[in-house]
Amino acid sequence: MLEVRDLRISFRTEHGRVQAIDGVSFDVGESEILGVVGESGSGKTISLLAVMGLINDPNARIEGSIKLRGRELVGLEPREMRKLRGREIAMIFQDPMTAMTPVYTIGWQIAEQIMAHEKIGKAAALARAVDLLAEVNIPNPREAIHRFPHQLSGGMRQRAVIAMALSCNPALLIADEPTTALDVTVQAQILDLIRKLRRDHKSAVVFITHDMGVIAEMADRVMVMYSGRIVERGTKAEILLEPRHPYTRALLDSIPPLEGEKPKRLRSIPGSPPSLFDLPKGCSFAPRCPSRFERCAERPALEGGKHAAACFLKVAS
Amino acid sequence: MLLALLRRFGQMIFVMFGISVLVFLIFFVTPGADPAARIAGRNASPETLEAVRKSFGFDQPVWVQYLTMMKKLFVTQDLTSFVNRGWKVVPAxxxxxxxxxxxxxxxxxxxxxxxxxxxxxxxxxxxxxxxxxxxxxxxxxxxxxxxxxxxxxxxxxxxxxxxxxxxxxxxxxxxxxxxxxxxxxxxxxxxxxxxxxxxxxxxxxxxxxxxxxxxxxxxxxxxxxxxxxxxxxxxxxxxxxxxxxxxxxxxxxxxxxxxxxxxxxxxxxxxxxxxxxxxxxxxxxxxxxxxxxxxxxxxxxxxxxxxxxxxxxxxxxxxxxxx
Structure with missing residues (x-):
């Protein structure tokens, strides 16, 4: 349903052009959940903001192809893109505390989105808002539409944001770390909610996170990103159980085990992600990689069909 | 709401009181300030000075003068100018x-x-x-x-x-x-x-x-x-x-x-x-x-x-x- 091909995003800066996304390709099928994992700065958010058409930095250059149900989104007229945003593609952002305009009630804000895309009266739109809030399990929705964002808890706000994102039945929902800012118990409820909504609305979901635990809960397929490229992709089982790329393995190693002896220290990845201004010529993970060898001075391609990894090791082993 | 209004009102009274005291003190109690001498003009004889002082009430204690002025300003509203005697200030x-x-x-x-x-x-x-x-x-x-x-x-x-x-x-x-x-x-x-x-x-x-x-x-x-x-x-x-x-x-x-x-x-x-x-x-x-x-x-x-x-x-x- 969503086809991204060879997406490249670069920014003009004082120190020259910086390639933030370098040749990323992926697909999302109908009502599928694609998990996107990576450290901060790996380009997971920026590549999906490009799908939303929300990169409005005049210094940004977006190349490649993004197709939603066969329709090319790169270079689409802003007016046309605006009609798609909020109706065909919706996005939930990380921090529910700041995601809603503080001066309007949540009912008003949900109704605003419905009225932006459909010919519908204010009363009808508010009635829809009540139904949506009920659907995301907000207690007493008839009264809740008159609440301002600051009068709700973080979890309730995130539910309201999700209700707003779903208000026009989008085909694709992009969730950018929707649980990171929430308590663990609330996190689980929100994850349940998103799974339930996928079932009821048949929306496809792209789930951005840096939490492998959330991936294990949610995703059908997984894509691991590192410094603007995809380093590995496959089904959830493939990625979690037989990771091929050393970076994916390192990410999995950094999760505390549930059973067995508790390790003294969690294993972490040495070093920090490379600066985009100064990317290594070859594999960009090589400087931090425990199993690097001579060939890593070249850039590995993402190979291997369905379960693909951008690493020479799989060939070697 | 009512409480907020009352608090505002109290604040207003306080500010007005503070400013009026300050202006009054600058006028009367700063060194060298002798309102009688200013009103009587240059080279006035001691007798004239004394007469001015009496007629404007400057011989009374400062706080009495302050209260008199406030009373004339707010209650009787017949406060008159020091310069043009008889010119009522409030209507002006x-x-x-x-x-x-x-x-x-x-x-x-x-x-x-x-x-x-x-x-x-x-x-x-x-x-x-x-x-x-x-x-x-x-x-x-x-x-x-x-x-x-x-x-x-x-x-x-x-x-x-x-x-x-x-x-x-x-x-x-x-x-x-x-x-x-x-x-x-x-x-x-x-x-x-x-x-x-x-x-x-x-x-x-x-x-x-x-x-x-x-x-x-x-x-x-x-x-x-x-x-x-x-x-x-x-x-x-x-x-x-x-x-x-x-x-x-x-x-x-x-x-x-x-x-x-x-x-x-x-x-x-x-x-x-x-x-x-x-x-x-x-x-x-x-x-x-x-x-x-x-x-x-x-x-x-x-x-x-x-x-x-x-x-x-x-x-x-x-x-x-x-x-």
């Missing part, structure tokens, strides 16, 4: 209030409307030549002293080009009562309004632009974009409302100060007998009763304007309501 001040209010309210409407337009247009076209032009003009507006601009306006509209079609409608300087001659009132005030407003248009436009641009970086603006709203709607409905806080704060301070007499320069240039002009004249000959009355009046307006600002905060931002 009341006469000047409509002049100042007419000037300041008219200018305030202009600067709020145009300041908002300038800020919105500049923020919407950020980085373009329109934005740069508006900000440059705003800076010019801020930088022009009001007395100079006023005199230039007078030079052009009253003298040099008065006989052309463009300025032949401009009446001579001075104030006309709104109730007697509404048309004359309006025509005499048009140029003073613009002169006073130009400074504030530039200032408010720049402040609003900065606040709007800051608001446009907020997360909720990204959400609004993700909802598929138009840029105009995002700017007007989502960014503007939260950006108005400093605009309103500034407005309260400036409006209060101007009504309280800070429009002096404009009043002098355009020959308007307003509160500022009255205070200025009273300061020239240290006429304490007049100074005291205008200062009390000014502090009343400053506090009132700020109380109104608080009410507007509540309207703008629901987070203030529950706090």
């Amino acid at each position: 001040v009341l006469d000047t209030i409509p002049v100042t209010l007419s000037l300041v309210i008219g200018a305030a409407i202009l600067w709020v409307v145009f300041g908002m337009l300038v800020g919105l247009i500049a923020a919407a076209t950020r980085g373009s030549w329109i934005d740069k032009l508006l900000m440059a003009l705003g800076l010019v507006g801020c930088a022009m002293p009001v007395y100079w601009l006023g005199e230039m306006m007078n030079l052009v509209s009253q003298s040099r080009y008065h006989d052309t079609w463009l300025f032949s409608w401009v009446p001579p300087l001075g104030y006309k009562n709104l109730s007697d001659d509404p048309r004359g009132w309006f025509l005499t005030l048009v140029i003073p309004w613009f002169t006073l407003a130009i400074l504030y248009i530039g200032l408010y436009g720049r402040v609003l632009r900065a606040n709007l641009i800051e608001a446009m970086q907020e997360d909720y603006i990204r959400t609004a974009r993700a909802k598929g709203l138009s840029e105009t709607r995002i700017l007007l409905r989502h960014a503007l409302r939260t950006s108005l806080i400093s605009f309103v704060t500034l407005f309260g301070l400036d409006f209060g100060a101007l009504v309280g007499g800070a429009a002096l320069l404009t009043e002098v240039v355009f020959g308007l007998q307003g509160v500022g002009k009255l205070t200025y004249d009273a300061l020239q000959n240290l006429d304490l009763p007049v100074i005291m009355t205008t200062v009390i009046y000014a502090s009343f307006f400053v506090v009132l304007a700020n109380a109104l600002v608080d009410v507007v905060y509540i309207l703008i931002d629901p987070r203030v309501r529950s706090a």
